[in-house]
Amino acid sequence: MTHPIITVDHLGKYYKLGRSPEKYQSLRDTLARQVRRMRRGLVGKRRTSPSLDEGFWALDDLSFSIQQGDRIGVIGRNGAGKSTLLKILSRITEPTTGEIRIRGRVASLLEVGTGFHPELTGRENIYLNGAVLGMGKAEIRRKFDEIVAFAEVERFLDTPVKRYSSGMYVRLAFSVAAHLEPEILVIDEVLAVGDAKFQQKCLGKMQSVSASGRTVMFVSHNMSAVANLCNRGIVLDRGRLLANTDCMEALNLYNSQIDQSVFTAEQNRDAPHIRQIELDQAALQAGHLKVRVRFHSPWPLDPPMIGIVVSNLYGTPLFGSNPNLHSVGFNPQKLSEGEAVMWLQDLPLHSGTYKLSVWLGDQHQNYDSRQDALTFEFMSPRFIPNMPSVDVIGPMHVPAEWSLVSHGR
Structure with missing residues (x-):
């Protein structure tokens, strides 16, 4: 049986908030604090629950193991504890409770230029x-x-790195x-700095690194x-471990934790306006797109027209729809207040991040x-391992038929 390369046992990290450090403590104060800690340990209390004004647990009782050669994606919302976990694994900060056992050498890239001296050259x-x-x-x-060739900084190798761009x-x-x-x-997430x-x-x-057993x-x-990279995933939520499992299962669990996306606008009594836009996350998880748009108007719209456009992160429209283009199930009628629902079966997109825009009007404006x-x-439910980046092949999933004909003997 192989031993895990990383073992995390009841790991916790506590941060104090709103307190400035004491300028002076006597030996008596220090000894008294240590005695109180020992007494808590003797009665079986691992820690006391802090009040909100004292601080918070960035990591709370995490236990898991990682095998050699695994490619682990650590995912969760902002503030889930992902970066704190990596800092402890990299020995940048100490845990408050629990322990970590690591077999092997750790190389970390947590912040741009970590470990660099700005006055030294790239070579140095x-x-x-x-x-x-x-x-x-x-x-x-x-x-x-190899390092220099991969980084593509040959021309600037003898230039102080304080003159480098964040990408360099x-x-x-x-x-x-x-x-x-x-x-x-x-x-x-530091890789987001690069193009x-x-x-x-x-x-x-990173794939070649993991293929070599690291x-x-x-x-x-x-x-x-x-x-695209990972074979396993760790899901964190508010410092707690939700899962350490197969990558796709971890991604599905993470997405299921996200509340239904909602946009709400203030009421405008003087003009027709969009009141609320809801994106159905359950449909999205199944590979479909369901958008619900609520609207209000001081006068009846004859009929109300809703337009929806999906764009990529750069603002380029990918596709759009309105009842004039796709009117299946649409019942034109005069309405001053109502709700329109757009349903798109089998969303034709590759995996990625997208934006949704909405328009409200009538037949005239x-x-x-x-x-x-x-x-x-x-x-995308059609995810294929090692699929090229969306930036390379484009975001739209267009089904195509292929055939191969052999002309050999």
């Missing part, structure tokens, strides 16, 4: 950062050319961390990138518009 920082990661000079020298910073930092052969590679081409390059490198832990809000009212993450 490669050696400095490598030493910080525990590498010997000979090991760094052996990998030096992260390219060099990632290249050092990924090429110096750690047993465990820990990557935070689409570099992000794809990094994902490819372990990768990857935090990202890009669910498509997580699905538009009265109200809500540009980019909702942003949603779509995980």
Whole structure:
């Protein structure tokens, strides 16, 4: 039986809020505090529940294990504790309770330029950062050319890194961390700094790292990138562990925790306006798009017309619909207040993040518009492992038939 490369046992991290550190403590105060801690331990209390004005548990009683060669996606909402977990695994901060057992060397990339000295050149920082990661000079020298080529900073190698852009910073930092052969590679959302081409390059490198038997832990809000890279997923919610399971199961669980997306506007008694837009998350999880739009008008609209457009993150429209274009099930009638529902079976998109805009009008003009009212993450049921990036092949899923004819003997 193989032993886990990482074992986390009842891990907790507590942060105090709103208290300035005491300037002076006597020896008597220090001894008294230690005695109180010992007494709590003797009566079996691991910790006391803090009040809200004292602080909060960023991580709360986490226990899980990770096997060598796993590619772990750590996912959860903002404030779930993802970055705190990686900082503890990287030994940047100490846990408040529990323990972590790690077999092997950890290389971390949690912030842009971590471990770099701004006054040193790129060349000098490669050696400095490598030493910080525990590498010997000979090991760094052996990998030096590969690091520089991957980071694409040859022209600026002897320039102080304080003159680098954030993209150049992260390219060099990632290249050092990924090429110096750690047993465990820990990557935070920092890759979002790079452009689409570099992000794809990094994902490819992380896949080759894991293929060589090393372990990768990857935090990202890009669910498509997580699905493309990882074979397992850890889901956190408010510092607690929800799941440590198969990647697709983890992604489905994470998406199921998200409340139904809703946009609500203030009432306008003087003009027709959109009151509320709801995106049905249950339909989205099944690969469909269901949008509910509530509207109000001081006079009857003859008939009310609702337009919906889905765009990518760059604002490029991908497709749209209104009753004039697709009128199945639409019953034209005069209404001053009502609700329109658009249902699209089998959403023709690849996995990614998209925006939804809504218009309200009648047969003659538009009265109200809500540009980019909702942003949603779509995980396509047609996901294929190692699928090219959406930035490379485009966001639309267009079914096609292929055939192969052999002309050989």
